Amino acid sequence: MPETINRGVIGKEFPPYAVTVERGKIKEFARAIGDLNPFHLDDRVGAASEWGDIIAPPTFATTFRDDSLDYNAFLRELGTDISRVLHGEQEFELHRPLQPGRTYLCRGRVVDVYEKTGKSGPMGFVVRETAITEGDELVGTMRSVTVVRL
Amino acid sequence: MKYAKVYAEDVNVGDELPPLVKGPMQQIQLTRYAGASGDFNPIHQDDEFAKAAGMGGVFAHGMLSMGFVAQALTDWAGAGRVRKVGVRFAALVRLKDVVTCRGRVVSKSSKDDVHLVELDVWAENQRGEKVVTGRATVALPSRG
Numbered sequence: 001m002p003e004t005i006n007r008g009v010i011g012k013e014f015p016p017y018a019v020t021v022e023r024g025k026i027k028e029f030a031r032a033i034g035d036l037n038p039f040h041l042d043d044r045v046g047a048a049s050e051w052g053d054i055i056a057p058p059t060f061a062t063t064f065r066d067d068s069l070d071y072n073a074f075l076r077e078l079g080t081d082i083s084r085v086l087h088g089e090q091e092f093e094l095h096r097p098l099q100p101g102r103t104y105l106c107r108g109r110v111v112d113v114y115e116k117t118g119k120s121g122p123m124g125f126v127v128r129e130t131a132i133t134e135g136d137e138l139v140g141t142m143r144s145v146t147v148v149r150l
Numbered sequence: 151m152k153y154a155k156v157y158a159e160d161v162n163v164g165d166e167l168p169p170l171v172k173g174p175m176q177q178i179q180l181t182r183y184a185g186a187s188g189d190f191n192p193i194h195q196d197d198e199f200a201k202a203a204g205m206g207g208v209f210a211h212g213m214l215s216m217g218f219v220a221q222a223l224t225d226w227a228g229a230g231r232v233r234k235v236g237v238r239f240a241a242l243v244r245l246k247d248v249v250t251c252r253g254r255v256v257s258k259s260s261k262d263d264v265h266l267v268e269l270d271v272w273a274e275n276q277r278g279e280k281v282v283t284g285r286a287t288v289a290l291p292s293r294g
Contacts, residue, residue, distance in 0.1 A: 032179070032186035033217035034172060039229030051230060058220040058232040062213050065188045082191060083203035087212040091236030097229075143236070149204075
């Protein structure tokens with residue numbers, strides 16, 4: 001079991017990756033939450049809307065994963081493994097809704113790593129930020145805090 | 151076609167979101183959410199793995215609870231109105247838990263015809279313990 005977390009990853013930039021949003025993925029995601037809003041599910045409602053198509057629920061960008069990234073390797077670099085990590089915090093900032101057929105570029109980086117001792121013992125915190133752009137436009141930003149049980 | 155579920159003028163500080171009740175949580179929903187989100191951490195699927203990891207058994211993805219909170223926001227403000235939602239995962243959601251999402255307006259502002267409403271948002275379990283706490287910003291249309 002590691003005693004400390006590797007603060008050397010601060011500033012690490014992950015390779016940028018592109019995600020093309022599939023229509024069915026938006027609907028699958030909304031249904032998995034049980035969010036049956038027609039603006040997420042009904043193509044005709046979407047087509048008639050101000051966005052011209054369905055829109056994704058606010059947390060949909062969590063599906064934007066880099067399939068070529070070895071997450072377990074990143075956890076090893078931190079000095080931990082999947083059984084020791086918890087999702088501590090998450091934020092989505094959206095300048096406009098995400099939509100099907102669009103291709104977004106995601107650029108993630110580690111903005112901070114720190115340790116604190118809480119009531120359940122020493123914990124590491126890894127803060128990551130991912131910018132989501134379409135062309136030159138910043139569409140949104142995801143921020144996450146991963147908690148590592150040390 | 152612009153649509154509105156609520157207009158900026160009709161919102162006051164202190165207003166509460168209609169509570170959104172989700173659950174009782176079932177394993178099948180966690181499995182479904184894993185598939186939809188791509189988060190296949192076995193800690194949400196495999197009870198033995200979760201116990202061996204010292205978590206006392208499987209628990210829901212924090213992101214699923216966050217999805218519930220986001221739904222409470224869009225049910226109230228309308229789809230496409232959420233500009234920002236940020237949460238802290240305060241306690242684990244277990245199988246059979248009932249999660250109730252709530253929110254309260256804490257401020258309003260208007261600038262250049264953009265009408266922003268800021269809310270405290272949270273979700274609690276059937277014992278009234280907060281499992282998610284956070285803040286959200288929605289942009290609402292104006293009657294003007």
